[in-house]
Amino acid sequence: MKPASEVGTATPAPAPEASPPLSLYIHVPWCVRKCPYCDFNSHTAPDALPIDDYVRALLADLDFDLAANAGESRPIHSIFFGGGTPSLMPGGAIARILEGVAARLTLEPGCEITLEANPGTVEHDAFAAYRVAGVNRLSLGVQTFDDAALARLGRIHDSVQAARAIEAAAIAGFDNFNLDLMFALPEQDVDAALRDIERALAFTPAHLSHYQLTIEPNTVFAAKPPTLPEHDAAWLMQEECQQLLTNAGYVQYEVSAWSRPGCACRHNLNYWGYGDYLGIGAGAHAKQSTAGLGITRQWKLKQPRAYLAAAGTPAQIGGTQRMTAVELPFDYAQNALRLFGGFELADFESRTGLAASTLGAPLSKALELELVDVHAGRVTPTERGRNFLNDLLQLFLPATSDRHAAAASEWQGIAVTERRGHELERVR
Numbered sequence: 226m227k228p229a230s231e232v233g234t235a236t237p238a239p240a241p242e243a244s245p246p247l248s249l250y251i252h253v254p255w256c257v258r259k260c261p262y263c264d265f266n267s268h269t270a271p272d273a274l275p276i277d278d279y280v281r282a283l284l285a286d287l288d289f290d291l292a293a294n295a296g297e298s299r300p301i302h303s304i305f306f307g308g309g310t311p312s313l314m315p316g317g318a319i320a321r322i323l324e325g326v327a328a329r330l331t332l333e334p335g336c337e338i339t340l341e342a343n344p345g346t347v348e349h350d351a352f353a354a355y356r357v358a359g360v361n362r363l364s365l366g367v368q369t370f371d372d373a374a375l376a377r378l379g380r381i382h383d384s385v386q387a388a389r390a391i392e393a394a395a396i397a398g399f400d401n402f403n404l405d406l407m408f409a410l411p412e413q414d415v416d417a418a419l420r421d422i423e424r425a426l427a428f429t430p431a432h433l434s435h436y437q438l439t440i441e442p443n444t445v446f447a448a449k450p451p452t453l454p455e456h457d458a459a460w461l462m463q464e465e466c467q468q469l470l471t472n473a474g475y476v477q478y479e480v481s482a483w484s485r486p487g488c489a490c491r492h493n494l495n496y497w498g499y500g501d502y503l504g505i506g507a508g509a510h511a512k513q514s515t516a517g518l519g520i521t522r523q524w525k526l527k528q529p530r531a532y533l534a535a536a537g538t539p540a541q542i543g544g545t546q547r548m549t550a551v552e553l554p555f556d557y558a559q560n561a562l563r564l565f566g567g568f569e570l571a572d573f574e575s576r577t578g579l580a581a582s583t584l585g586a587p588l589s590k591a592l593e594l595e596l597v598d599v600h601a602g603r604v605t606p607t608e609r610g611r612n613f614l615n616d617l618l619q620l621f622l623p624a625t626s627d628r629h630a631a632a633a634s635e636w637q638g639i640a641v642t643e644r645r646g647h648e649l650e651r652v653r
């Protein structure tokens with residue numbers, strides 16, 4: 226990523242027409258140990274976590290952000306504790322954080338408050354304490370119920386601990402919980418992937434995240450890649466698992482997200498719908514729509530020690546990106562087109578401040594390639610578009626000035642039912 230001084234130097238985008246919903250992301254950067262596939266901002270926990278110092282830093286961070294945003298007045302739509310491993314923090318610390326947030330911001334009635342938990346770091350008492358603190362949704366990083374696969378992934382829990390954690394969450398009163406599962410794991414076959422889904426469904430989760438293991442740069446797996454299933458085998462795993470989830474009554478509303486009806490994750494929906502969010506904690510990211518300034522993305526210092534030293538001061542900012550009109554179509558599309566329901570062109574206009582005609586060229590090409598449908602002002606990815614999402618998103622990448630100039634005229638008179646017939650060429 227470019228340094229803050231080099232990002233967003235072109236003419237900024239116009240201000241959005243209306244302020245979108247506002248969420249709050251809270252990052253806890255520590256884990257018992259770093260998983261070999263993980264590229265998130267996580268760090269091996271010290272022998273004694275600086276819990277009190279971190280709680281104070283988070284609230285000082287929030288105070289600084291609110292002052293910089295002239296005392297943000299929008300109510301908070303959702304709160305998400307992510308990591309790292311937030312379940313390393315005791316319930317009392319989570320309670321102090323949420324009390325501090327509620328003293329500074331208005332929470333919408335029924336505000337969704339999610340906490341990510343590792344089955345290897347929680348017990349029944351911890352779940353009960355999180356519930357008392359105000360957490361009303363859990364996300365459990367199970368990944369797989371296969372003990373050998375868990376060991377290959379470097380996880381600190383086994384299948385018995387995973388099952389006990391899920392049961393303990395239910396005993397503590399959590400009926401709204403997500404289970405994270407991965408597929409296409411080293412040495413995994415289709416039957417093993419299906420067994421994971423079957424084990425997960427036995428616990429009747431409200432929500433299930435199901436995503437393919439990929440090798441990310443700057444990870445242990447990138448340096449020493451494991452042998453993963455071939456492409457065709459991974460594709461079959463995905464199809465068979467999706468059918469099993471569908472048969473069980475779960476709805477796929479996003480590329481890797483499934484839920485029972487009415488149980489979609491509100492926090493992530495706000496991300497994908499191009500809503501705004503504050504981000505506090507080491508490495509936390511934020512997106513803000515501000516009258517007169519347009520859309521700004523910002524992130525905090527990643528290293529916990531540096532963050533603790535700087536929290537509450539301008540030095541806590543790791544970087545700032547002021548979005549330009551050229552960047553916004555891709556920035557919007559890479560979120561909204563993850564959703565099976567796509568987006569309304571009117572929402573694109575209200576969330577970005579740009580005219581729908583800005584999307585003329587990429588939408589024309591996407592229609593030709595049968596990657597989207599456009600009907601009654603709604604853009605929806607087709608099954609083909611969902612299967613080739615990266616190819617679809619590439620069409621929205623920042624274009625040359627010539628292409629941008631042509632976009633508006635190309636948008637005029639699109640006959641959406643006639644833009645068909647071109648075979649997709651995979652970009653490899």
